[in-house]
């Protein structure tokens with residue numbers, strides 16, 4: 001079976017392995033294609049693509065954008081993006097700036113709560129890429145204030161938590177537009193995180209997003225139950241949306257999620273790539 005993974009993070013955002021290492025691990029895991037989809041950055045893609053060439057593994061350039069949704073975020077993955085596109089990079093710069101302003105504010109809130117962590121610790125743990133809450137969680141773990149990254153989120157960093165700080169996000173329409181500008185295929189990630197409750201609400205949302213240019217939905221995902229998978233697959237068929245999927249691998253920062261190890265990944269085979277590639281060709285030509 002030719003398995004693939006279309007949702008993976010590296011040290012360019014909050015994964016623990018460098019982009020080239022992620023590709024090497026994907027090769028070792030026997031995958032036939034892997035998409036690097038770091039949060040709000042394309043900085044890992046050149047390294048990943050070079051590693052893909054060296055190891056003869058198909059690497060798909062991607063990104064995962066955090067858009068604004070009901071006071072929380074909606075993640076939209078862009079696959080097959082032209083990552084040197086100037087306009088995309090200009091938009092991503094805005095998001096980087098937003099992170100740079102937010103991280104010290106979170107650390108200050110933690111300090112005010114009596115937790116002694118510093119931005120220097122956080123930077124050291126980030127591996128040199130974009131910094132986010134998972135790195136702050138690791139700093140809390142390292143300092144012994146929590147027993148796991150999850151506990152750091154549950155106790156302090158979760159949305160609305162005592163050390164939470166808002167971050168600027170583009171609306172979904174703009175996230176989709178910036179992916180399309182760069183000739184990417186926009187996919188709604190892990191729909192269950194939107195907390196919509198009913199299939200009807202998700203159907204309405206997907207319809208609206210499709211009108212804005214959304215191409216597909218992440219049906220296969222490491223944390224989707226078989227029921228969710230069935231539901232999303234049905235919705236994708238009903239609304240004529242592409243089917244995508246991936247593990248959301250973060251390396252040691254999400255130790256239970258391995259590349260190629262999720263139960264439903266057996267269904268995440270190379271055949272799924274063809275419709276994605278066909279859509280892209282139809283939409284943008286070439």
Ligand code: AMP
Pocket residue numbers: 014039066131132133134149150153154158159
């Ligand atoms: P940030 O982009 O800095 O807001 O961090 C968002 C990232 O933190 C997500 O992509 C997840 O990797 C992680 N994350 C967000 N919320 C939680 C949570 N409640 N529990 C565990 N990890 C989370």
Ligand code: FE
Pocket residue numbers: 009014039134250
């Ligand atoms: Fe993440």
Ligand code: FE
Pocket residue numbers: 064075189190
């Ligand atoms: Fe995500």
Ligand code: ZN
Pocket residue numbers: 007008009064248
């Ligand atoms: Zn992700």
